[in-house]
Amino acid sequence: MKDVAQHAGVSTATVSRVLNGHAAPTPETRERVLAAIEELGYRPNALARSLRTTSTQTLGLVISDLLNPFFAEIARAVEDEARSHGYCVVIGNADESAEQEATYVRTLLDRRVDGLLLCPATDDPSLVREVSAGGVPLVLLDRTVRGATCPVVRADGSEALTALARRLVGAGHSRIGVIAGPPDTSTGRERTDVLTTALGGVAHVVHGDFRQESGSQAAAKLIDDGATALVVMDNLMGLGALGEIRARGLQIPHDIAFAVFDDQPWFPLLDPPITVIAQPTVEMGRAAARSLLALINGRQPDDVRLTAKLVLRGSCGEAEL
Amino acid sequence: MKDVAQHAGVSTATVSRVLNGHAAPTPETRERVLAAIEELGYRPNALARSLRTTSTQTLGLVISDLLNPFFAEIARAVEDEARSHGYCVVIGNADESAEQEATYVRTLLDRRVDGLLLCPATDDPSLVREVSAGGVPLVLLDRTVRGATCPVVRADGSEALTALARRLVGAGHSRIGVIAGPPDTSTGRERTDVLTTALGGVAHVVHGDFRQESGSQAAAKLIDDGATALVVMDNLMGLGALGEIRARGLQIPHDIAFAVFDDQPWFPLLDPPITVIAQPTVEMGRAAARSLLALINGRQPDDVRLTAKLVLRGSCGEAEL
DNA sequence: GCGCAGAAGTTAATCGATTACACACCTATG
DNA sequence: CATAGGTGTGTAATCGATTAACTTCTGCGC
Incomplete structure (x- = not known):
């Protein structure tokens, strides 16, 4: 910056004013400063600026x-x-x-x-x-x-979860597996609470950790326990759960119903396409x-x-x- | 930092020395400084530090x-x-x-x-x-x-692309659609060059822009042109192409063969699972x-x-x- | 011709760290 | 006992910007 000032024959204060669009400098001075900046390829140091301006x-x-x-x-x-x-x-x-x-x-x-x-x-x-x-x-x-x-x-998923619960129960499912997030996260708890409440007594909850691997494990456990429907509270765990369903050769929705919280661009490409609760x-x-x-x-x-x-x-x- | 120094009864230089693990300060001084830091909840300003140390x-x-x-x-x-x-x-x-x-x-x-x-x-x-x-x-x-x-x-995909080309040609495909990246990117050009060379004259190339939408459009065009196999050079365009294939009700691999450059965790879940060239x-x-x-x-x-x-x-x- | 307002630009303090150099003190040595 | 060397700290310059306060200059009114 000092170089620029020298090059343009002004002080650093003036350079700074040009840089920050202050009213003061003459159009002519401004021109000279801009030319010097251009010529020297000067770029202001954001660290110094931030230090000064907080x-x-x-x-x-x-x-x-x-x-x-x-x-x-x-x-x-x-x-x-x-x-x-x-x-x-x-x-x-x-x-x-x-x-x-x-x-x-x-x-x-x-x-x-x-x-x-x-x-x-x-x-x-x-x-x-x-x-x-x-x-x-x-x-x-x-x-x-x-x-x-x-x-x-x-995002509030209460309404969507309740609607989903009604459908599942309405379709006659009586053992519904829920793969939830960790109980010490607000989304993990709240979504699960809403869903289990809406489902009445037919929900079996297993907590995962929002990772794919935990989704497969939870799915395995719930399927072993006889779940006829699976609701997964996050797309990564959904991926894991889907893998487990495929690995067992189960057909969706014939053998098991399936829904995920979070939409993903590839969910519509699966056969059948996956029902989801989409967050904005x-x-x-x-x-x-x-x-x-x-x-x-x-x-x-x-x-x-x-x-x-x-x-x-x-x-x-x-x-x- | 000045506050910390004052609190510990030392100069800022000493505080800095403690912070940076210099050999100099006495264990006793060090203790006092650390105590002051703790007490005041002091956190060094990374901007100032960076400005000084570059x-x-x-x-x-x-x-x-x-x-x-x-x-x-x-x-x-x-x-x-x-x-x-x-x-x-x-x-x-x-x-x-x-x-x-x-x-x-x-x-x-x-x-x-x-x-x-x-x-x-x-x-x-x-x-x-x-x-x-x-x-x-x-x-x-x-x-x-x-x-x-x-x-x-x-990542070098030449070998993989060549092997893929051999398979497609070996399987009797004679109109193979290639959905390539933009011609002004190195990956867009190189991958396409390798593949078309390996395919001999049977390749039809359409350039996309590495976005899903361009994948669907390119797929539509190539399918209209009678392609019996589709190779897509990026996973997002692959997603778009798959959507187009599904929308037309075509069966993979019976009606059309399909492969993508870039693996994704959900590719194995499709029916049939998608053949890919996986990059590390x-x-x-x-x-x-x-x-x-x-x-x-x-x-x-x-x-x-x-x-x-x-x-x-x-x-x-x-x-x- | 004098005083003064307002504009344009400069000087220098400042932000919060690091660090070369100076200094005081302490020990070991010839 | 003077001196050299080492150790622990303090002083102050510095990084590269912004900006308050001050200086200088210009033009205008009376």
Whole structure:
């Protein structure tokens, strides 16, 4: 920057003013500075700028698993929204581990992100408190924690789950296997609670860990226990469960009915296509980014609750269109 | 930091020494400083540190599309490898757009990443030159550019493609549709060249853009043209092509043989399971990260060429296991 | 011709760390 | 006992930007 100033025959203050579009500099001075910048190929040092202004124009996003397309879509949406407001997003991959999550959150805070979006790995509010104590704007996404005091953006699947339960029971299923998320995540618990309540006494719940492998294991167990229908609470576990069903040579929906929470582009390609509860991932991501930006700008956004929708495709034996 | 120093009754220099594990400070002083840090909940400002040391311990990774599981896996692998060496990764999503790619690269450079991993959207070497001119370590991943002078990490599918071609021709196909990537990407061109050469004259090539929609369109066109086999050069376009095949009610492999470049966890679940050419994504990501770290540490890593493998599953009419 | 307002630009402090150099003190040595 | 060498800390410069406060210049009114 000093070089540029010298080259243009002005002070660094003037260069800075040109860079930041201040009113002061003469069009002529501005021209000279821009020419010098061009000539020297100067690029401002964002670190120094941020250090001085205490603003990085960056949001942190800590998600549970990049390989889960659900989170990948969310990440994409967050990024789009953030970019359109002149912000960058740094993504941290917690890998469903509370410890790695904490590490990432701290790293991002150390780098002074202007705000943080978090899909918490567990219910435990201590990390959230730590962030809030640091005064960093925080929005929770997809999952919440006990006694959260910050805005939360999530999808509500109650209606869809209830409708699904009615259909399954209506179709005469009396042993319905539920592959749930970990009991110490809000989504793991809430979805399961709603579904089991709606199902009355016919639900058999096995908890997985939102990974494919746990889906196969849970499916194996539930099928052994005589389940005639399987509802899986996440797409990765759904993948695992499907593998197990195939491996046993069972026919959907004849031998076993099947539904998954989370839609995926390839579910319609299966035979039969898979009935799902689709979450509005893109809207979730965008809404979360918007809430966070609002918080950064000193406003107090409300919680956002979007609705997940039941998409019937045939894997539960329903009439196809 | 000043507060911590005051609290512990030492100078900031000593605090810094404790923080950075220098030999100097007495165990007793060290204790006092650590206590003060603990008590005040102090966290060092990474921006200031980086400004002073000119090292951010951060790698930039610019990929074409986060929603493409192929790149998501790579990103994951890069991140793992980087973390194990004490580095963070900032991911930029270029969305297959050269313009957005350039924007991201510049943003990352402005933030002074220690090195950059790039999956270039096009062949055009100008962006690569710009980075090199800035003296920032750079490694290309998956794709290369014309006249690249930096290390490149990619998968070689020649053998697998040739083997696949032999099988298709051997099975009597005489109109084989190829859905290729854009001709201005190295992977788009090279894979297609190898395959068409191996197929002799029976290939009909349509170029897509690595997106699902273009896969359906290309498939439609090729099927209309009487193709009895379809080879798709990327999993997203594969998804689109499969949708088109399903929509027309065609049976794989009876009506049409089908194979995809890139494996996906759900391909084995289709009926029949999809024959693929699997790329070693995790190894690619790790190798790229390692090469970049080597470059950062002043070594000159060689190009890495991993091999993609043909996985026969039945969708080309081959005998199943 | 004088004073003064307003514009354009400069000087220098600042953000929060790192680190070369200086300094004080302590021991071992000839 | 003077001196050399080592050890633990403090002082202050530095990284590259922003910006408050100040200076200089211009033009205008009376």
